[in-house]
Amino acid sequence: MAREFMFLAFSLSCVAIYMSISFLSGWKDNSTAVKPEFANFHITQRVDETSTNRMSLTQTGYHPTAQSNVTKLVPASLPTCGRPVTNFVFIKVHKTASGSTFMVLARFGRNHGMTICYPKRHRKAIHNQLSYPSGKLTKSDCRPSPGRKYNLIIHHSVMNKPAMDRVMEPGTKYIGIFREPLNHFRSIFFWKNKISRRNKNPLGAFLNRNHDRKRSYSKHHNFQAYTMGFPKRLMASKNESQIYETIRTIAGWYSVVLITEYWEESLVLLRRKFCWRLYDILHTTDRLHALHTKKEHIPLTTEQKQNHRKMSNIDYMMYDYLNKTFWQRVTNEGPEFWEEVKYYKTLNSEVNKHCNSVGGKRVFPAGKWSQEFVIDSTFCEEWKWKEGRWALACWDVVGKQNEETK
Numbered sequence: 001m002a003r004e005f006m007f008l009a010f011s012l013s014c015v016a017i018y019m020s021i022s023f024l025s026g027w028k029d030n031s032t033a034v035k036p037e038f039a040n041f042h043i044t045q046r047v048d049e050t051s052t053n054r055m056s057l058t059q060t061g062y063h064p065t066a067q068s069n070v071t072k073l074v075p076a077s078l079p080t081c082g083r084p085v086t087n088f089v090f091i092k093v094h095k096t097a098s099g100s101t102f103m104v105l106a107r108f109g110r111n112h113g114m115t116i117c118y119p120k121r122h123r124k125a126i127h128n129q130l131s132y133p134s135g136k137l138t139k140s141d142c143r144p145s146p147g148r149k150y151n152l153i154i155h156h157s158v159m160n161k162p163a164m165d166r167v168m169e170p171g172t173k174y175i176g177i178f179r180e181p182l183n184h185f186r187s188i189f190f191w192k193n194k195i196s197r198r199n200k201n202p203l204g205a206f207l208n209r210n211h212d213r214k215r216s217y218s219k220h221h222n223f224q225a226y227t228m229g230f231p232k233r234l235m236a237s238k239n240e241s242q243i244y245e246t247i248r249t250i251a252g253w254y255s256v257v258l259i260t261e262y263w264e265e266s267l268v269l270l271r272r273k274f275c276w277r278l279y280d281i282l283h284t285t286d287r288l289h290a291l292h293t294k295k296e297h298i299p300l301t302t303e304q305k306q307n308h309r310k311m312s313n314i315d316y317m318m319y320d321y322l323n324k325t326f327w328q329r330v331t332n333e334g335p336e337f338w339e340e341v342k343y344y345k346t347l348n349s350e351v352n353k354h355c356n357s358v359g360g361k362r363v364f365p366a367g368k369w370s371q372e373f374v375i376d377s378t379f380c381e382e383w384k385w386k387e388g389r390w391a392l393a394c395w396d397v398v399g400k401q402n403e404e405t406k
C-alpha cells in the first residue's frame with residue numbers, strides 16, 4: 001500500500017514537472033527569476049522534513065542582512081566538492097547565447113590563470129573562429145605557449161574530440177550548448193543576412209521555398225548538430241536508429257550541455273558538475289545582442305514549421321535528446337537544485353544592481369550556496385566588458401605566462 005502511494009506521488013510529481021516546464025519563458029525574456037512551479041512542489045514537500053528556519057531562508061531568496069548564521073547550513077555537498085575543473089573546451093555554437101556563456105567562461109579562465117588556445121592569426125577580432133567551420137585543429141592553430149599545455153578553448157570551433165584531446169591537457173572536459181531549433185533558426189536567419197524592407201515575413205517566405213536540402217548542413221538547418229560534432233556523412237541518413245545512436249554517442253562526449261532556453265539553470269548544473277563556486281557563474285544581465293528585427297518573432301504557419309522540422313531533422317532530434325537528458329540530470333540533483341537556482345538568480349541580480357548603480361566595494365556574505373566574496377570597482381568595470389575584451393584578457397594571461405617562461 002505504502003509503495004503504491006509513493007508511486008502515485010511520484011507520478012503526480014512527474015506530471016507537475018512536465019506541466020510546469022512548458023510554462024517556462026524563453027531565453028532572457030524576463031530577467032527576474034522564473035522558477036518552475038514544480039520547484040515549489042518539492043520545497044513545500046520538504047517543509048515537513050526540515051527545520052522551518054531553513055525553509056524561510058530559501059523562500060525569501062537572497063538577503064544579505066539575514067545571512068549571518070547561514071554558513072552553518074552549508075550542505076555537505078558544498079565543502080566535500082573536490083577540485084574545480086580547470087581544463088575544458090566550450091563548443092561555441094553561433095546564436096545560442098554562446099556569447100554570454102563565452103564571457104562567463106573567459107572570466108573563469110582569466111581568474112584561474114588558464115592557458116587558452118587562442119586563435120593564432122587574429123588578436124582582436126571578436127568573433128574569432130578557431131576551428132569553425134572546418135573542424136580541423138592542431139597545436140599550430142593556437143598562439144604558442146612554450147612549456148605549457150592548453151586547458152581552455154572557448155572560441156568558435158567545430159567539435160572534433162580526437163583533435164582537441166591532442167591539443168589539450170589530458171582529461172579535458174567538454175561543454176556544449178543547444179537551443180530549440182526553431183528559436184535558433186529565427187535568430188540565425190537575420191545574422192549577416194540583408195533582408196529587403198518590403199518583405200514582411202522573410203522567415204515564412206524562406207520556409208515556403210524549402211530549399212537548402214542539397215547541402216548536408218547550413219546555418220538554416222542542422223547547424224547546431226554539425227557544430228556539436230554530428231558527422232556530415234550521416235546528415236542525410238534515413239535510418240532513425242542510426243541517427244539516434246550517433247546523437248547518443250555525441251552527447252556522451254560532453255560533461256554538460258547547456259540548454260539556451262534554461263540558460264541560468266544550465267549554469268547552475270555546470271557549477272555543480274565542475275565543482276565551481278556560485279561566484280564563478282555570476283553574469284551581466286545586459287543584453288549582449290540587441291534583437292535584430294521584430295520580423296524575428298513573426299508567427300509561422302504549421303506548414304512552415306513542419307518544413308523547418310523536416311529540413312533540420314537532426315537538430316530537432318538532438319535538441320529533444322539533450323533537453324530530456326538535461327531535465328533528467330536536474331531531477332537527479334534533487335529539490336535543493338531549485339533552492340540554489342533561486343538563490344543564484346537573486347544574488348546575480350543584486351550584483352548587477354550594485355554595479356549598475358553605486359559600484360565600488362561591497363561584501364557579499366557567505367550564504368547557503370556561496371562562500372563570502374567581495375566585489376569592487378575593478379569588478380564592476382569588468383562587468384561592462386564585451387566578448388572581445390574578455391578574449392583579450394585571456395590572451396594577456398598567455399602573454400604573461402610566456403614572459404615568465406622566458
Ligand SMILES: *[C@@H]1O[C@H](CO)[C@@H](O)[C@H](O)[C@H]1NC(C)=O
Pocket residue numbers: 018021022180261323324327
Ligand atoms: C524540454 O524538456 C521538458 C521536459 O521533458 C519539456 O517539458 C519541454 O517542453 C522541453 N522544451 C522544449 C522547448 O521542447
Ligand SMILES: *[C@@H]1O[C@H](CO)[C@@H](O)[C@H](O)[C@H]1NC(C)=O
Pocket residue numbers: 029030031032033034
Ligand atoms: C517577469 O516575471 C514575473 C514573475 O515571473 C512577472 O511578475 C513579471 O510581470 C514579468 N516581467 C516581464 C517584463 O515580463
Ligand SMILES: *[C@@H]1O[C@H](CO)[C@@H](O)[C@H](O)[C@H]1NC(C)=O
Pocket residue numbers: 068069
Ligand atoms: C546567530 O547564532 C547565534 C549563536 O549561534 C545567536 O546568538 C544569534 O542570535 C544568531 N543570530 C541570528 C540573526 O539568528
Ligand SMILES: *[C@@H]1O[C@H](CO)[C@@H](O)[C@H](O)[C@H]1NC(C)=O
Pocket residue numbers: 239240241242245
Ligand atoms: C539502421 O541503423 C542501425 C544502427 O546503426 C543498424 O543496426 C541497422 O542495420 C540500420 N538499418 C538499415 C535498414 O540500414
